[in-house]
Amino acid sequence: MRRPGGRIGRIPPMTDPNSTAEPASPVIRRRRGLPLIWLVPLVAALIGGWLAWRTLNERGPTITITFDTAEGLEPGKTRVRYRDVDVGTVQGVAVSPDLSNVIVTVRMVKGAASYLNDRTSFWVVKPRLGFGGVSGLGTLVSGAYIGMDPGTGNGEALTAFRGLEEPPLIRSSSPGRRFALRADRLGGLGPGAPIYYRGIQVGEVVGYEFSQDWQSLTIPVFIHAPYDRIVRPNTRFWNASGLSVSIGPEGPTVALESLQSLATGGVSFETPGLGGPGDGGEIAAEGTAFPLYESRNAASDARFTRRVPFLVHFDGSVRGLHPGSAVEFRGIRVGEVTDIRLDVDPVTGEARIPVTLNIEPERLGSDLPAAHDTETAYARMRVLVEQGLRAQLRTGNLLTGELIVTLDLFSDAPKETLISGGPYPELPSQPNVLDTATKTATDLMNELARAPIAETVVELRSTIQKAGALIGSPEIAQAIGSLSRSLAELEKTTQALGSEGEPTIRALRDVAENTSKLVRQAEKTLSSTDGLVNSSRPAVSDLQGLVRELTAAARSIRGLTDYLERHPEALIRGKRG
Known part of the structure; x- marks a missing residue:
């Protein structure tokens, strides 16, 4: 028989209820194994372990980021994002042991370890x-x-990083290449300053840093693709910050790259021969360093790479001349001044000013074969000096008083040659126009200072006094009286012409002859006194005018006499028309 819920076993035999025999003892048996109730915690432990393993397996690395401040950062809330995707969470914020900054602990997502290296950067957005x-x-x-x-x-x-205070200008995923510019001064440039090619922004200035000797600056720049292919080994960069003002024959010219470059500075560049026959297509390697020129003109002048030094001694003042001043040949720039010194002879005390010049022979044209070697350039310059080439100081700017050194041929210059034996060959110099004029004026003043001015003044006063005495002398008064009497006689003769014919003509001829004699006598008198009355010009002028009038009167009388000789009837009938 099977008992419900029990086990199958042997059934004890039936007994009489009225029997006095003792009942049989029960048999107790123990079960083997765990009860089913223990399966629940076991399964829960397995699930918990699996979840813990999964959590540990999916957990990313823990890193620390150092910032100056923890502004806006909250543990458990602030996220780390890349392209707006969460890649980590801030776990804690603590002050560094030296209290100089804060250390932020961040739990990154799984798989982020491959991107955490010395090129990774963090910043607070x-x-x-x-x-x-x-x-x-x-x-x-x-x-x-x-x-x-x-x-x-x-x-x-890395697992420890230094956070940036500003976002990086160029992300690692930006296509393009980095280059470096070298300059002696920053010139208004700063991080984020634009870089232009033909007026189009193609890159930015990343930053700047000093060289190890603190004498120059290295300016990292980034050129975006595809414009980075324009940068070649012969590319020239120049500072395009601010305004560029120049004055030429057509008036002032103002050049401005952009308003942004006016505010933040900027850089422009060009590649000579780009796309031309001489363009080999060689692209500059990433990280190539280029010089940064101060202006476009300086960058353009960079194609003249050869410079030959010369020395010139000037005796006059060089005020307004300084290193960097232009050296010109008939108005064309051919070099610049590099050094100015003062040389005083301790024995004689004579002071001379040696000026060092750098001549760029390539600027002098193809007829000067100086592009081959320095000795050839010196030989060609020696021939030009023998032909009259001289160095002279001239004014380059009237407003600022800046001087320049000019080279020109002077046909009347004394024969000289290129002087060798010093550190550099010496060019002969020519005094400038201002020094020559100053010397001439000085010599004239010295001559005037040595002239006997006091004695000359005394003699002039004596001459004036003698002229005054001569004008008031009896001879002049007698001559004037004679002229008056002659005029009176002439008037009487004219009145008597109507009644006397031939006698009148003879009288007129006599009067004319007397008048001529009187005029000659007056001229002799004036001629003898001409040297004494130079300072009495008004009186002499009046006398000369009187003599001219008398001469004209005598000429008229002579003409009247001749006419009456030919036409005596004119005294009665008058002159015919």
Whole structure:
């Protein structure tokens, strides 16, 4: 028989209820194994272990980021994002042991370890206002977060990073290449300054740093693709910051690359021969360093690579001449001044000013074979000196008083030659026009200072006094009286012409002859006194005018006499028409 819920076993035999025999003893048996109730915690433990293993397996690396401040960062809330995707969470924020900054602990997602190297950068994204515009406005609603630019390449793996205070200008994923510019001064440039090619922005200035000797600057720049292919080994960069003002024959010219370059500075570049027959297509390697010129003109002059030094001694003042002043040949720039010194002879005390010039022989044309070697350039210059080539100081700018050194041929210059034996060959000099005029004026003043001016003044006064005495002398008064009497007689003769014919003509001839004699006598008198009355010009002028009038009167009388001889009837009938 089977008992419900029990086990199948042997059934004891039936007994009489009225029997006095003792009942049989029960048999107790123990079960083997765990009860089914223990399966529940066992399954729960297995599930918990699996979840823990999965959590540990999916957990990313823990890193630390050092910032100056923890503004806007909250543990458990602030995220680390790359392209707006969460790649980590801030776990804690603590002050560094030296209290100089804060250390932010971040738990990154799984798989982020391959991007955490020495090229990875972090920064806090928050609202910023700069010359490039406004950024981070979205954080006004969502709150600040940490931006990440993962490192690429085979960098050294790191777990501790130094956070940036400003977002990087160029992300590692931006296509293009980096180059370096070298300059003696920054010239208004700064991070984010634009780089232009033919007026189009093609890159930015990344930053700047001093060289190890603190004498120059290295300016990293980034050129975006595809414009980075324009950069060749012969590319020239120049500073395009601010305004460029020049004055030429057509008037002032103002050049401005852009308004942004006026505010933040800028750089422009060009590649000579790009796309031309001489363009080999060689693209500059990434990281190539180029010199940064101060202006476009300086960059253009960079094609003249050969410079030959010369020495010139000037005796006069060189005020307005300085290193960098132009050296010109008939108005064309052929070099520049590199050094100015003062040389005083301790024995004689004579002072001379040696000026060192750098001549660029390539500027002098193809007829000067100086592009081959320096000795050839010196030989050609020696021939020009023998033909009259001289160095002379001239004014380059009347407003500023700047001087320049000019080279020109002087046909009347004394024969000289290129002087050798010093550190550089010496060109003979020619005094400038101002020094020559000053010397001439000085010599004239010295001559005037040595002239007997006092004695001359005394003699002049004596001459004036003698002239005055001569004018008031009896001879002049007698001559004037004779002239008056002659005029009176002439008037009487004219009145008597109507009644006397031939006698009148003879009388007129006599009067004319007397008048001529009187005029000659007056001329002799005036001629003898001409040297004494130079200072009495008004009186002499009056006397000369009187003599001219008397001469004209005598000429008229002579003409009247001749006419009456031919026509005596004119005394009665008058002159015919």
